[in-house]
Amino acid sequence: MAQMPQGKPLPAITDLTRPFWTAAKAGKLVMQKCGRCGTLDFLPKPWCIECGHLGLDWVEVKPQGTVYSHSTAYTVMMNDPAWKSDLPVVMCIIELDDGPRMYGQLTDCPPEKVRIGMRVQAHFEPISDAAAVPKFRPI
Amino acid sequence: MTNSLRGEVAIVGYGRTPYSRAKPGERILTVDQYIAGAAALALEKAGMSKRDFDGQGLGVSHAEASHTVNWSAAVAELLGISPRALIRGDQGGASASAMLIRAAAMIHAGIIDRALVVGADTPLSIPSIAPGLPLSPERTRGIFWEFQGPFGVMGANNQFGLVQTRYAHQYPMKREHLGKIAVTTRYHASLNPGAIYREPFTLEAYMNSRILSDPVRLLDCVPMVNGGLAYIVASAETAKTITDKPAYLLGCGEVSNYYSGSRTRPDITVTGFVQAAPEAFRMAGVQHHDIDVFEPYDDYPMIVLMQMEDYGFCKKGEGGKFVAERDLTFKGDFPISTDGGQLSGGQPGGAIGGFMPIVEAAAQLRGEAGPRQVKDASIAAVSGFGGIPYARNARSCITLILGSEK
Numbered sequence: 001m002a003q004m005p006q007g008k009p010l011p012a013i014t015d016l017t018r019p020f021w022t023a024a025k026a027g028k029l030v031m032q033k034c035g036r037c038g039t040l041d042f043l044p045k046p047w048c049i050e051c052g053h054l055g056l057d058w059v060e061v062k063p064q065g066t067v068y069s070h071s072t073a074y075t076v077m078m079n080d081p082a083w084k085s086d087l088p089v090v091m092c093i094i095e096l097d098d099g100p101r102m103y104g105q106l107t108d109c110p111p112e113k114v115r116i117g118m119r120v121q122a123h124f125e126p127i128s129d130a131a132a133v134p135k136f137r138p139i
Numbered sequence: 140m141t142n143s144l145r146g147e148v149a150i151v152g153y154g155r156t157p158y159s160r161a162k163p164g165e166r167i168l169t170v171d172q173y174i175a176g177a178a179a180l181a182l183e184k185a186g187m188s189k190r191d192f193d194g195q196g197l198g199v200s201h202a203e204a205s206h207t208v209n210w211s212a213a214v215a216e217l218l219g220i221s222p223r224a225l226i227r228g229d230q231g232g233a234s235a236s237a238m239l240i241r242a243a244a245m246i247h248a249g250i251i252d253r254a255l256v257v258g259a260d261t262p263l264s265i266p267s268i269a270p271g272l273p274l275s276p277e278r279t280r281g282i283f284w285e286f287q288g289p290f291g292v293m294g295a296n297n298q299f300g301l302v303q304t305r306y307a308h309q310y311p312m313k314r315e316h317l318g319k320i321a322v323t324t325r326y327h328a329s330l331n332p333g334a335i336y337r338e339p340f341t342l343e344a345y346m347n348s349r350i351l352s353d354p355v356r357l358l359d360c361v362p363m364v365n366g367g368l369a370y371i372v373a374s375a376e377t378a379k380t381i382t383d384k385p386a387y388l389l390g391c392g393e394v395s396n397y398y399s400g401s402r403t404r405p406d407i408t409v410t411g412f413v414q415a416a417p418e419a420f421r422m423a424g425v426q427h428h429d430i431d432v433f434e435p436y437d438d439y440p441m442i443v444l445m446q447m448e449d450y451g452f453c454k455k456g457e458g459g460k461f462v463a464e465r466d467l468t469f470k471g472d473f474p475i476s477t478d479g480g481q482l483s484g485g486q487p488g489g490a491i492g493g494f495m496p497i498v499e500a501a502a503q504l505r506g507e508a509g510p511r512q513v514k515d516a517s518i519a520a521v522s523g524f525g526g527i528p529y530a531r532n533a534r535s536c537i538t539l540i541l542g543s544e545k
């Protein structure tokens with residue numbers, strides 16, 4: 001995998017995943033929606049995990065959600081050492097209002113303040129010319 | 140699953156090499172050397188030769204250090220064995236248990252009569268997760284990493300921390316309960332010369348250990364080691380000619396990618412053991428109170444506690460209470476992780492640690508566990524647990540019931 005100038009990992013973008021990264025770069029959160037049963041899911045999949053339909057459409061989802069769980073990392077483990085300068089990293093599983101869950105870093109919130117059920121809003125940190133990563137902050 | 144595998148096969152030998160933390164000055168062995176070392180111990184225990192596996196089965200676990208397009212056949216070549224059937228474990232920490240089930244099914248079908256099953260990894264000596272080494276290609280290849288690495292997910296400590304936070308939100312559990320599990324495994328490790336960390340620690344030391352990914356602390360985490368393990372499984376008929384102490388497979392249950400509830404919003408505090416364990420108990424025809432020793436997959440105490448619940452040893456949400464009320468030591472009323480488990484014994488890579496519960500259960504059932512022997516152990520429950528799915532908790536969950544009598 002490629003690395004950012006400061007050493008953080010960059011995604012190897014494929015035709016499957018490009019819509020997500022391009023949209024994030026433009027400040028939007030998009031996910032795949034099944035053209036048959038309507039299931040919204042993340043991360044990108046080859047077919048609908050509910051019904052197996054191959055026709056998935058990228059749709060914009062509301063960039064709001066709640067914290068489903070959280071764990072604040074004080075060390076870099078199984079990731080690139082360049083993350084060290086960002087520690088502590090408040091990592092969450094965010095449950096989006098539109099349904100899917102995703103990993104998301106909570107910013108603008110001290111570790112002792114994060115709570116399950118906290119309302120959060122996405123923002124987007126550019127990481128390359130082609131991609132940005134969604135992060136979240138408390139509403 | 141039918142009950143057709145009950146008593147069909149038995150473990151007749153096992154081996155576990157000394158583990159290494161690959162400290163400066165130590166001799167660094169390769170994965171192949173660990174595989175051969177573990178296989179040699181298992182063959183010696185069974186009184187067999189590698190030639191006994193020409194035309195039979197060879198099971199090879201996936202290893203992070205040796206990811207090639209043709210790994211299991213390459214291992215056969217390195218060992219100089221000509222097996223009829225190669226069995227490849229590809230389910231992380233569930234690989235060892237999965238290969239036992241596959242081997243049993245092949246033996247039942249008459250394709251083979253016996254199999255040598257091996258696994259080794261050297262996570263501290265390859266690009267992997269060791270501090271200062273770059274991540275292995277295996278960990279950074281593929282879509283899951285693309286949506287974790289750049290997002291700042293810090294590996295298993297972080298992922299299990301997320302599971303633990305959610306669990307503690309839904310159910311009454313104190314950190315002391317998890318601490319009791321960690322303290323017990325270390326006590327057992329103190330009785331096992333093969334364990335990597337053997338100095339007992341107190342509950343207080345557990346409570347105050349360094350936070351790595353809140354709420355996961357240093358003494359919640361499995362330490363990586365280099366090492367290898369092996370076991371030999373044979374048809375029940377052949378087993379009787381090899382040993383007077385076969386450890387029979389009485390039951391098995393398995394599920395991968397289990398969802399508790401919705402596929403997109405499952406309850407991550409429930410594992411696939413709610414499906415795998417009842418299957419295994421049914422096949423074996425045993426009840427929970429019949430289990431003399433429980434060898435869970437114990438890379439984190441939280442996962443051990445969830446297994447106790449999802450196996451049905453207690454109700455969901457009451458794992459903390461259950462742990463508090465039971466004596467988890469080898470002398471107690473609910474012995475677990477009697478070899479020190481992976482938590483204190485060490486984990487030879489995420490794919491190989493799953494051999495440890497099988498090997499220790501076989502040792503217990505054969506009365507070969509020395510100072511940590513559970514008295515009159517005749518039925519053991521064993522877990523395989525492999526992989527962490529995206530924002531969930533357990534990719535592959537396998538339960539084995541092993542017994543000293545058919």
